[in-house]
Amino acid sequence: MRKQVNDYDKFAEQRHYDVTNGKKLALLYAEKPMMLSMLPDLKAKRILLLGCGTAEESELLSKYNPKKITGIDISEKSIAIAKESYPNCDFYVGDMLNLPFKEKEFDFVFSSLAITHVEDKNKLFQEIYRVLEEEGEFLFSVGHPLRFATEKINHNGKTYHVIGFEKTTGHVLGNYMSYRKQVNTFDDNEVLEEYIAPPSYYFETLMNNHFTILNFKESRCVDECKEVDENYYNRFHEIPQCIGFLAQKK
Numbered sequence: 540m541r542k543q544v545n546d547y548d549k550f551a552e553q554r555h556y557d558v559t560n561g562k563k564l565a566l567l568y569a570e571k572p573m574m575l576s577m578l579p580d581l582k583a584k585r586i587l588l589l590g591c592g593t594a595e596e597s598e599l600l601s602k603y604n605p606k607k608i609t610g611i612d613i614s615e616k617s618i619a620i621a622k623e624s625y626p627n628c629d630f631y632v633g634d635m636l637n638l639p640f641k642e643k644e645f646d647f648v649f650s651s652l653a654i655t656h657v658e659d660k661n662k663l664f665q666e667i668y669r670v671l672e673e674e675g676e677f678l679f680s681v682g683h684p685l686r687f688a689t690e691k692i693n694h695n696g697k698t699y700h701v702i703g704f705e706k707t708t709g710h711v712l713g714n715y716m717s718y719r720k721q722v723n724t725f726d727d728n729e730v731l732e733e734y735i736a737p738p739s740y741y742f743e744t745l746m747n748n749h750f751t752i753l754n755f756k757e758s759r760c761v762d763e764c765k766e767v768d769e770n771y772y773n774r775f776h777e778i779p780q781c782i783g784f785l786a787q788k789k
């Protein structure tokens with residue numbers, strides 16, 4: 540049977556359980572530590588969470604004393620869970636390409652591992668620019684191509700994720716530079732379409748849409764992970780899972 544792609548509703552409840560119970564290692568030990576290390580001052584800021592899912596990230600950001608947190612996600616089920624779990628925030632079901640908000644309604648837009656699902660990044664960045672206040676900031680993460688643009692090959696009964704080339708034939712494994720759609724199946728069997736791109740694509744597209752780039756990072760699994768899952772730590776301490784950008788409307 541063919542698995543359904545982008546069935547965010549189906550996985551919403553499981554996702555909420557996994558994140559709140561420390562089972563999403565990528566978020567807990569690589570992506571969120573990177574994102575939190577890139578935060579600007581959020582005191583009294585109006586925050587928009589873009590593609591917030593079940594919005595556990597609202598709890599992380601509420602510690603920084605923002606004025607208000609608003610979240611939006613295309614999954615009705617995720618937003619229903621978010622509303623029930625985090626009643627101090629406002630949540631909306633909607634498409635990040637057509638935000639139901641006025642110009643300059645937010646000081647900060649935060650988006651974790653979500654914009655990768657949208658193809659038209661120019662339209663998306665224009666929409667984010669529109670809802671941001673002058674000098675407002677936009678922090679986002681997406682998968683790193685070194686992790687997601689690899690090809691799987693079998694060698695001695697083991698599967699390797701490889702990116703590189705064979706010199707004599709010019710045969711290339713993986714696809715680092717191209718902007719392209721890829722269908723990924725994750726450990727929990729969730730199947731998601733993502734648009735994979737190198738960091739240079741994001742630098743260029745942000746600058747073309749009048750953002751100034753303030754910071755760029757590649758995630759590295761933090762030491763706390765070692766005791767929980769050494770195999771995971773070894774892989775993602777050296778191979779980055781995600782990239783993060785902090786950009787400003789100028």
Ligand SMILES: C[S@@+](CC[C@H](N)C(=O)[O-])C[C@H]1O[C@@H](n2cnc3c(N)ncnc32)[C@H](O)[C@@H]1O
Nearest residue numbers: 547590591592612613614634635651652653656
């Ligand atoms: C990998 S989850 C990330 C959720 C959350 N930000 C986190 O880090 O736990 C990606 C989210 O993007 C949402 N999404 C995908 N396409 C979207 C779109 N066009 N507009 C709004 N949300 C979208 C999905 O419903 C899903 O909840």
